[in-house]
Amino acid sequence: MSEGTLYDKVWDRHKVTTLPTGQDQLFVGLHLIHEVTSPQAFGMLRERDLEVAFPELTHATVDHIVPTADQSRPYAEDAAEEMMTELEDNVREAGIEFSDPNSGDQGIVHVIGPEQGITQPGKTIVCGDSHTSTHGAFGALAFGIGTSQIRDVLATGTLAFEKQKVRKIQVDGELGEGVEAKDVILEIIRRLGTEGGVGYVYEYAGEAIENLGMEGRMSICNMSIEGGARAGYVNPDETTYEWMKETDYFRDNPEKFDELKPYWESIRSDADAEYDDVVTIDANELEPVVTWGTTPGQGIGIAEEIPAPEDLPEDKRDTARRAQEHMRVDPGETMDGYEIDVTFLGSCTNARLPDLRRAAEIVQGRQVHDDVRAMVVPGSQRVQEAAEAEGLKDIFEDAGFDWRNAGCSMCLGMNEDQLEGDEACASSSNRNFVGRQGSKDGRTILMNPQMVAAAAITGEVTDVRELKEVTTA
Amino acid sequence: MIREVRTDGGEVEIPEVDSVSGSGVPIRGNDIDTDQIIPARFMKVVTFDGLGEFAFFDLRFDDDDNQKEHPFNEDRFQDSSVMVVNSNFGCGSSREHAPQALMRWGIDAVIGESFAEIFAGNCLALGIPTVTADSETIQELQEWVDANPDGDIDIDVDAETVTYGDTTVDVTVDEAQRKALVEGVWDTTALMKSNAGEVRKKAEELPYVDDAAIPDAE
Ligand code: SF4
Numbered sequence: 001m002s003e004g005t006l007y008d009k010v011w012d013r014h015k016v017t018t019l020p021t022g023q024d025q026l027f028v029g030l031h032l033i034h035e036v037t038s039p040q041a042f043g044m045l046r047e048r049d050l051e052v053a054f055p056e057l058t059h060a061t062v063d064h065i066v067p068t069a070d071q072s073r074p075y076a077e078d079a080a081e082e083m084m085t086e087l088e089d090n091v092r093e094a095g096i097e098f099s100d101p102n103s104g105d106q107g108i109v110h111v112i113g114p115e116q117g118i119t120q121p122g123k124t125i126v127c128g129d130s131h132t133s134t135h136g137a138f139g140a141l142a143f144g145i146g147t148s149q150i151r152d153v154l155a156t157g158t159l160a161f162e163k164q165k166v167r168k169i170q171v172d173g174e175l176g177e178g179v180e181a182k183d184v185i186l187e188i189i190r191r192l193g194t195e196g197g198v199g200y201v202y203e204y205a206g207e208a209i210e211n212l213g214m215e216g217r218m219s220i221c222n223m224s225i226e227g228g229a230r231a232g233y234v235n236p237d238e239t240t241y242e243w244m245k246e247t248d249y250f251r252d253n254p255e256k257f258d259e260l261k262p263y264w265e266s267i268r269s270d271a272d273a274e275y276d277d278v279v280t281i282d283a284n285e286l287e288p289v290v291t292w293g294t295t296p297g298q299g300i301g302i303a304e305e306i307p308a309p310e311d312l313p314e315d316k317r318d319t320a321r322r323a324q325e326h327m328r329v330d331p332g333e334t335m336d337g338y339e340i341d342v343t344f345l346g347s348c349t350n351a352r353l354p355d356l357r358r359a360a361e362i363v364q365g366r367q368v369h370d371d372v373r374a375m376v377v378p379g380s381q382r383v384q385e386a387a388e389a390e391g392l393k394d395i396f397e398d399a400g401f402d403w404r405n406a407g408c409s410m411c412l413g414m415n416e417d418q419l420e421g422d423e424a425c426a427s428s429s430n431r432n433f434v435g436r437q438g439s440k441d442g443r444t445i446l447m448n449p450q451m452v453a454a455a456a457i458t459g460e461v462t463d464v465r466e467l468k469e470v471t472t473a
Numbered sequence: 474m475i476r477e478v479r480t481d482g483g484e485v486e487i488p489e490v491d492s493v494s495g496s497g498v499p500i501r502g503n504d505i506d507t508d509q510i511i512p513a514r515f516m517k518v519v520t521f522d523g524l525g526e527f528a529f530f531d532l533r534f535d536d537d538d539n540q541k542e543h544p545f546n547e548d549r550f551q552d553s554s555v556m557v558v559n560s561n562f563g564c565g566s567s568r569e570h571a572p573q574a575l576m577r578w579g580i581d582a583v584i585g586e587s588f589a590e591i592f593a594g595n596c597l598a599l600g601i602p603t604v605t606a607d608s609e610t611i612q613e614l615q616e617w618v619d620a621n622p623d624g625d626i627d628i629d630v631d632a633e634t635v636t637y638g639d640t641t642v643d644v645t646v647d648e649a650q651r652k653a654l655v656e657g658v659w660d661t662t663a664l665m666k667s668n669a670g671e672v673r674k675k676a677e678e679l680p681y682v683d684d685a686a687i688p689d690a691e
Binding site: 039043054080230259318322 | 502503504506508509512513514516517518519520521531536560561564565566567568569570572573587589590591594595598599608647648649652653656658659660661662664665666668669671672675676678679680681682683685686687688
């Protein structure tokens with residue numbers, strides 16, 4: 001059993017009691033809600049005549065179904081309008097703060113929490129969304145829950161949960177040019193498998209992680225769940241505290257910052273903490289990673305060959321065969337040169353300001369390939385506003401990108417932004433499951449945002465480092 | 474087994490689930506994710522009612538809504554309630570829509586090699602056991618179900634066994650899940666609500682929780 005890790009410490013600070021099931025009842029410090037998974041939970045509360053226990057520790061936004069083009073109400077799609085109205089009614093009735101599209105603060109739930117400073121080190125954070133692991137970048141203990149658990153949290157401010165093991169993932173060395181946080185996490189999932197993290201929480205540590213800004217750390221923690229781990233975190237440090245200082249909450253309450261910092265320091269994993277497992281990765285060896293299949297674990301370096309199913313462990317062969325058929329790729333090929341129809345720069349993995357900046361650098365002065373439909377969907381209204389203010393929108397639009405409003409968009413195709421037919425999409429999102437982007441024949445290739453930008457320009461999966469050489473030449 | 478949770482003056486009856494019986498349906502393949510179990514476009518709803526017919530929708534129907542080959546489409550499995558799956562079943566999103574759709578299609582229990590954690594947790598919240606066994610055992614069971622679509626599978630959650638035909642095999646039920654099901658405490662709302670005083674105290678102890686965020690005691 002782990003001891004002295006951030007996970008152990010935050011768990012202990014939030015444990016209310018042990019339930020008869022052997023599970024612990026954990027206090028929830030921040031409950032984020034959105035329109036897709038919360039309405040049924042509010043329905044369950046009403047059925048049982050229960051109220052929201054801690055409305056002030058609850059925060060809502062709308063992201064999955066929100067249209068990213070015309071956002072005038074009522075929404076063009078009835079179902080979307082109904083979900084939005086339901087959420088509005090629920091939060092009004094319960095007195096829950098709502099970052100709605102009129103607030104200027106709306107966005108993907110995992111982008112807005114950190115922006116507003118409500119995501120903080122040492123908090124327990126839950127949301128009816130598996131990518132809640134994102135918030136672990138701040139040293140919070142954050143994980144996704146199902147709708148019945150949302151009901152529990154709404155009604156009691158707590159959650160029944162079993163403690164898990166802790167695996168430290170030590171990423172040493174330095175990331176090379178064109179290689180990003182996204183590649184680190186795709187590499188981790190590829191090595192440990194999509195199930196490798198089941199039963200574990202991941203602690204990301206080491207030089208390469210410490211050198212990342214908060215956005216990069218969020219990209220990594222975000223995809224913990226793709227590796228099977230319910231939560232992932234990075235110990236808070238000066239980078240974290242600098243971010244916190246600049247958020248609304250602490251700008252308005254600077255004395256709070258001084259008050260809380262000792263707590264944040266105290267929950268860091270001890271130098272002699274014990275882990276259930278340790279895995280080491282050398283960042284120097286990494287190249288941009290792209291997926292060739294239909295699970296996030298089916299990734300390879302851009303110059304590497306797609307594996308033959310026979311060469312994979314037995315339990316992976318069938319999935320690999322089906323994936324290669326779906327993607328229409330053959331063993332021995334590389335993904336370099338794979339033709340692309342759509343590029344999607346967005347999602348809670350990679351649609352924050354630095355992501356857009358790096359992509360814009362590649363795009364600047366170039367044109368989107370004639371056969372490519374390219375879109376940028378900022379992660380939040382604030383990201384959008386900041387990006388527009390520093391001219392990124394113009395760069396993208398001049399190149400032929402479609403610049404849209406904030407939301408989940410084509411990450412999961414619940415609004416009008418969807419793949420059509422068997423289109424192939426270079427995507428900065430986190431899931432390449434069959435049907436994920438709205439078309440069951442659609443093909444998704446996951447990669448970092450610079451690589452998405454490169455694919456938009458060339459119309460095929462491209463090693464972005466080659467474009468960079470041209471830029472600097 | 475009655476799984477419908479009803480309110481009766483605020484009190485909720487939580488049935489004990491110490492065993493589940495029913496005929497089986499084999500769903501083969503590893504890494505079957507929640508997008509396959511219930512495609513996102515069917516999640517544009519504010520209640521879970523009616524999700525049953527959309528379970529595995531894209532695996533069951535082509536673009537023109539013609540039926541494809543899938544166990545859920547086969548007549549012989551229409552009354553099945555025990556699903557037999559392979560590894561990492563239910564990976565992907567936290568959507569409870571996935572187990573809700575399966576439950577509403579008629580599934581009461583799932584036996585498999587392994588399950589994604591959030592999926593298993595969501596099943597538990599609905600009183601659906603997710604029990605595990607090694608791949609050989611699962612394969613044999615799937616073959617048996619294919620040959621005996623009407624044959625009963627008995628899952629003894631407490632004893633951690635599965636019986637079909639003349640065969641009884643040991644399976645694993647996660648300890649907390651077993652207790653929750655067998656003791657009928659898998660619906661945790663009421664249980665946790667009864668600790669409201671301690672919860673409040675916890676909130677007061679935490680340095681980041683503002684006093685104003687703690688509602689007055691009832
Ligand atoms: S951007 Fe994608 S992964 Fe993130 S919350 Fe939205 S749908 Fe989920």
